[in-house]
Structures are given as structure tokens and as C-alpha cells.
Amino acid sequence: MLKIPVTQEDHIQGDEKAPITLVEYGDYECPYCGEAYPIVKHIQKHFGNRLRFVFRNFPLVESHPHAGIAAMAAEFAAGHQKFWEMHDLLYENQDALDVPDLINYAESLNLSADELQKAIQNQTSANKIQNDFMGGVKSGVNGTPSFFINGKRHNGSFAYEDLLAAIDKEI
Amino acid sequence: MTKILAPKTPAPDFTLHVTADQTLSLSELKGKPVILAFYPADWSPVCGDQMALLNEVLPEFRKHKAELLGISVDGAWCHDAFTAQRKLHFPLLADFEPKGAVAKQYGAYREKDGYCERALFVIDKNGIIAWSYLSPVAENPGADGILDALEALTK
Numbered sequence: 001m002l003k004i005p006v007t008q009e010d011h012i013q014g015d016e017k018a019p020i021t022l023v024e025y026g027d028y029e030c031p032y033c034g035e036a037y038p039i040v041k042h043i044q045k046h047f048g049n050r051l052r053f054v055f056r057n058f059p060l061v062e063s064h065p066h067a068g069i070a071a072m073a074a075e076f077a078a079g080h081q082k083f084w085e086m087h088d089l090l091y092e093n094q095d096a097l098d099v100p101d102l103i104n105y106a107e108s109l110n111l112s113a114d115e116l117q118k119a120i121q122n123q124t125s126a127n128k129i130q131n132d133f134m135g136g137v138k139s140g141v142n143g144t145p146s147f148f149i150n151g152k153r154h155n156g157s158f159a160y161e162d163l164l165a166a167i168d169k170e171i
Numbered sequence: 172m173t174k175i176l177a178p179k180t181p182a183p184d185f186t187l188h189v190t191a192d193q194t195l196s197l198s199e200l201k202g203k204p205v206i207l208a209f210y211p212a213d214w215s216p217v218c219g220d221q222m223a224l225l226n227e228v229l230p231e232f233r234k235h236k237a238e239l240l241g242i243s244v245d246g247a248w249c250h251d252a253f254t255a256q257r258k259l260h261f262p263l264l265a266d267f268e269p270k271g272a273v274a275k276q277y278g279a280y281r282e283k284d285g286y287c288e289r290a291l292f293v294i295d296k297n298g299i300i301a302w303s304y305l306s307p308v309a310e311n312p313g314a315d316g317i318l319d320a321l322e323a324l325t326k
Contacts, residue, residue, distance in 0.1 A: 062258045063223045137228055142313035143220045 002151040004135035006054050009128075011083045013044065014052030020167055023054040023148040025136040028071060028090040029064035029097055033145045036158045037091040043163055050171065055087060057132040058144050066097035068129070073102040075125035076116050082109045175278040175290050175305045182207075182294040183276040187264040191247040195240070195262060198298070204237040204324055205294040206317055209279040209287040211308060213245045213253035213263070221289070221311040226259050228314040235321040237293075240264055244271050244286050281308070293320040 006012065006021055024040065026033040044053055057075075059067035070090050077086030089105040090097065099120065106116040119125065136146065140153060147154040147163065150170050156162040176182070182205075186196040197205065208225060210218045222241060232239050241263040245253070250263040266273045271287065274280035279290035289306040302320035306312035 060223055060227055062226050062260075133227070134231065137224075137231070137314050138318060140313045140315045142224055142311040 001139065001153065002148040003139040005151075011055045011078060011087070012052055013054075013084060015049045016052065018047075018050055018052040020047060020051040020170055021054060021148075021150055022051055022167065023056060023151075025056050025058035025132075025141045025144060025146040027057075027059045027064055027067045027144040028074070029067040029094060030060070030144045031094070032158075034091055034094045036145045037088075039158060039160050039163065042160055043167065046164065047167065051167070056136060057129045058136045058141055058146070059129065059133065060144065069099060069102060069120055070097045071129045072120050072123065072125050073106065073116060075128055076119040077106065077109060077111060079119075080109075080111055082111065085109050175288070175303050176276075176292070176300055178300050178302055180300045182292065182298050182300050183273075184298075185273040185276070187242070187266060187273060188247045189262045189264055190251060195264060197294075200238050201298055202296050204235060204296055204301075204321060205292075206232060206237055206239045206321075207277070207290075207292040207294065208239065208241045209274055209277065209290040209292075210241060210243050211281075211284075211286045211289060212243055213249050217289075217309060217311050218243070219257065222253075222259060222263075223257060224311065224314060226257070226261065228318070229260055231314075231318065232321065235325065237321055242266050242273065242287065244274070279305070291317060293317060293324070295324055 002023060044051060057071045059071045061068040074083055074086045074090060077083050086105060103113045103116060107113055145158060149167055154166050156166055184198045186194050189195040210221060212218055225239060239261040244266050246267045247265045250265055254263055271280040274287040279288040281288055289308050291304045291312060292300055293302040295301045301324055304316050
């Protein structure tokens, strides 16, 4: 079960009153999360305003050396209301997550390169990311991506048909 | 299904190789909580994910002053290569000769497969098992159970 309820602190796409809340714990450098990325988009399209999607950080930084800075770039963008734009750019460019790449993405979103560099250097969002991570661990997240549908852990695969069927059951 | 040692059982002491020329005994860690993570094999996909997760949660375990030990029947050189490749920051012990002897004492050996169960133990600072969990072998049990058990120790 999801131990940390969804709040305004979360990154949320979709209607607050949607009957389905899909929460993903993800890592920007994890190849499986990369595979799940277009599937989630497809799911969002299918359910429309019946589903809201929440993304939480679960970077495995020892396995994925870029996962931490990528998460920081997304949190930095969130501070300028551009979280989802950055989230999408990161997943669409998973093989290019070095600092200069992140700066390019920030600039393409009209965000300041200097500010992003400062945010990474000062680890401004480290606490938020760590809180996401530990909240996930306490909810039983054991790897990425992990999905929760209306607070219940989705134990099946994240293949489109499996996710769709699991969500249908909740509606 | 194997029956693993239950809470309130004194944890059997053992001495195992942690590198090719170093050994570690459970009794050396008395005074601190110890997490034992028995797992089937270095390099297998589920074990790799499980060890990667435990590795990331390590700072949280350390807040409880707990030591984490991974144990499988793989030899010290295999553990050495696995540790280096996955950047693990905790020791992996080799239950290698006689094979699986420690796992058997904890009820965490799969006789017909010849490797350890995926079993977790939290041992308190006095050497008594406080919590144990036998996971389905193909499932990564995560770290929530360990954290709950460590939190219960300090209550």
C-alpha cells in the first residue's frame, strides 16, 4: 500500500477529482522506466480526465550515476512550473543526462542555465528527492518503475494491456 | 517450503569469508542490530535488484546503527567482482564451504536447488532474532519490512 498520500507537494497531471490516481516511482536513467514512459502516456490518453498521474522520484544512484542530477533538474524545472516538460525531455533522452545535456534541456524550456547549475551544486532538492525515495521504500517499492493504482501496489507487469486491465478493475 | 528461524530465537553465530583472506563472525557485531539478507545468487536479475535497493537504503539502516550483511553460496572472488560491478557498500559473505552450512542453520537453504532462500533477518543488539521474513524466491522483498523491524527495536 502507498504509505504517503498524494498532496499538493506532488507532481500531478490530471484532474484532482479523477476516480483513478496512478502513482509512479521512477528513475530517469532506468531503462525500464524509459520503456514505461510511452505506455503511461498511452494510458493517460485512454482514460482522459478519469485518471490523474503522479510521478515520484526513486533514483538508484549507485546503479545509475545520472539519476540523481536528472531528478534535480526535474525538481528545478518544477520550481518554474515546468516539471512535466522536463520529465518528458529526460525520458526522451535517457542516454544523454550529463550536466551539459541537462543545461540544454533547461535552456530549451527557457530556464536559466546558471540557476540549474546552482541547484545541482547546492543539491537544493536533495531532501525532496530523498523523501520521495524513502516514502517509496516504506511503501514497499523494490525497484523501478513501481506503480500504485488508487494506493494499491500494482504487482503485474507495466505492459500496456496489464496496466489497463488493472486500472479498469478499479473504475 | 523451508521453515526459517523465527523471532525470539538466538541467532546462530557463524564465521564466513567476507573476502578471500578475511573472515567475519556474527559475534563481532554484538551490540549493534544486524540485518542478514540471504539470497540465491550474485548476478541473477532479482538478486541484483534486491542488493541494489538495499545498497541505496544503507544510509537509513546506518541511522539505526545497523550492519547489513548479504549471504549467498557464491565464493569470495565472485562476491568481490559482483560488489565492484554494482558498487555495493556492504559486505557479502560466502556461505561456500561447507556449502550453505550457515543458511541451513537459519532454515534458509533450498536443498533441491543448492542455493539460499531469499530470506531476511533482523537481529537485535543482543544477538536475538527480532524479525524474519521468507520471500518467494523470485520476488524482491524490498526494504520496508527491515525498516519497520529496525524502528520497532528502538521503541
